[in-house]
């Protein structure tokens with residue numbers, strides 16, 4: 001009888017999982033208690049109590065979706081050989097989805113010192129799918145993809161710290177508890193129109209929730225890097241560069257769009273400014289829009305207090321803020337030894353053929369996918 005009651009309770013629990021189970025509701029943030037390195041409130045104030053002129057301006061250049069032979073040349077051309085004012089190579093951040101990704105190219109980006117981050121296995125194009133994900137489902141999507149990166153691109157798993165939800169669709173607390181459970185450190189999917197610095201979810205976030213559900217529970221030590229909205233020449237707001245419609249196919253128009261959005265942070269509270277996009281945006285317009293992007297990078301490099309870095313590296317500074325003129329990080333980003341001899345594998349995804357290039361000598365038995373990220377038999 002007791003067993004039956006227990007089974008009934010368990011059955012109920014399984015049928016209707018409480019998303020907030022085991023979590024406590026986040027309370028208002030108190031800046032005197034919540035301090036870096038492990039806690040930070042949602043606000044516009046500069047870490048360390050510095051003045052804007054005393055801190056570096058961080059610029060995040062990120063690209064979403066598959067890394068492949070279609071887009072790698074943009075990345076090589078944009079970033080190879082560029083240095084930050086401290087002499088360290090510039091870094092971009094790649095939020096990579098699994099399908100069509102060439103893992104040997106992910107390995108190349110990693111060895112160039114860029115940040116490798118996650119964007120899910122299935123990259124399903126339905127907001128409902130992402131909105132209703134349970135923690136376990138998200139662990140399969142993102143934890144599974146983290147394993148793929150380590151296995152097929154030969155990247156140390158614990159160096160993968162960040163994620164972005166497809167369609168920027170959060171799943172409330174679940175997005176963050178799942179990410180934390182698989183060992184990640186931050187999320188960069190949550191748009192805002194306020195120029196804020198990144199913050200942790202120890203306490204209640206007062207960031208506007210434009211794509212609900214947003215988290216309501218306390219998730220200690222997990223960082224949110226808000227996506228500060230961009231504005232195009234007609235005043236249209238967008239979270240990602242690709243979504244701003246009023247950029248003409250002209251070098252100067254692209255340059256001016258990027259620079260004017262950069263200036264709002266650089267001349268303001270110097271909160272990190274991100275230009276989040278898909279490389280597919282470049283060929284969508286005549287070639288020279290990429291020249292506008294390169295012109296912007298050239299411009300940034302004339303400024304000795306501007307750093308093009310990965311999001312995780314920015315968070316490192318936020319945890320231990322030091323003034324300009326001092327050493328901002330203990331050393332340059334140093335990728336681990338990560339040899340890769342590219343091998344192309346012909347696999348089947350259902351009835352469809354997939355070529356997956358990766359760093360191992362042998363091919364997976366089946367096409368790696370949700371629930372079987374290493375493609376084992």
Ligand SMILES: [Zn+2]
Nearest residue numbers: 064065166167
């Ligand atoms: Zn995407």
